Amino acid sequence: DTAVSQTPKYLVTQMGNDKSIKCEQNLGHDTMYWYKQDSKKFLKIMFSYNNKELIINETVPNRFSPKSPDKAHLNLHINSLELGDSAVYFCASSPKGLAGLRTQFFGPGTRLTVL
Amino acid sequence: AQTVTQSQPEMSVQEAETVTLSCTYDTSESDYYLFWYKQPPSRQMILVIRQEAYKQQNATENRFSVNFQKAAKSFSLKISDSQLGDAAMYFCALMGRETSGSRLTFGEGTQLTVNP
Numbered sequence: 001d002t003a004v005s006q007t008p009k010y011l012v013t014q015m016g017n018d019k020s021i022k023c024e025q026n027l028g029h030d031t032m033y034w035y036k037q038d039s040k041k042f043l044k045i046m047f048s049y050n051n052k053e054l055i056i057n058e059t060v061p062n063r064f065s066p067k068s069p070d071k072a073h074l075n076l077h078i079n080s081l082e083l084g085d086s087a088v089y090f091c092a093s094s095p096k097g098l099a100g101l102r103t104q105f106f107g108p109g110t111r112l113t114v115l
Numbered sequence: 116a117q118t119v120t121q122s123q124p125e126m127s128v129q130e131a132e133t134v135t136l137s138c139t140y141d142t143s144e145s146d147y148y149l150f151w152y153k154q155p156p157s158r159q160m161i162l163v164i165r166q167e168a169y170k171q172q173n174a175t176e177n178r179f180s181v182n183f184q185k186a187a188k189s190f191s192l193k194i195s196d197s198q199l200g201d202a203a204m205y206f207c208a209l210m211g212r213e214t215s216g217s218r219l220t221f222g223e224g225t226q227l228t229v230n231p
Binding site: 031033035040041042043044045048056088090092094102103104106108109111 | 148150154157158159160162165167204206217218219220221223224
């Protein structure tokens with residue numbers, strides 16, 4: 001069974017569209033994250049949720065809205081897509097407490113291409 | 116604020132040889148964790164090795180070991196007996212224990228090529 005899964009793995013869409021990426025973890029973790037990897041492979045945190053509560057909200061355009069219906073899911077909705085949103089988006093999760101400081105488990109990534 | 120710097124965009128090594136990837140970091144926190152992640156062409160992020168800053172002993176995982184120099188804020192990765200499967204992008208990362216949300220701060224990455 002996949003520990004952290006993301007759907008879809010590839011997403012190609014037109015500028016101006018609205019799209020969502022879904023993330024699910026079956027590890028029983030309390031904290032989930034979204035990272036963005038740009039065309040130069042640089043990885044940066046976007047959001048973090050702990051048990052459905054927003055913990056980290058980096059300087060990301062408000063066109064990006066995370067939603068956590070329960071602690072096993074953290075979805076990323078993007079409105080009015082722009083060319084610069086093209087990237088690989090990674091979901092990750094970690095357990096609470098000290099164990100969560102020792103590792104994060106990453107999903108397979110979603111490659112978003114905006115045309 | 117936390118920063119991680121990898122000054123080697125690309126490295127290459129002959130199969131069976133040893134290579135060292137460099138990483139320096141900066142943090143205001145007294146307690147933190149350091150990581151090396153591997154990203155092969157499949158783009159999956161794979162944890163290679165982890166070091167707790169409060170531990171003086173360098174972490175080792177089979178052919179992978181680190182040289183952790185806390186005073187110099189340096190955290191290099193040594194890969195011994197390099198294998199073709201080690202070819203990947205390697206990211207150094209830092210997580211502060213006090214940092215809200217336990218975010219990982221990544222370096223720019225080092226692309227490792229293993230030559231047969």
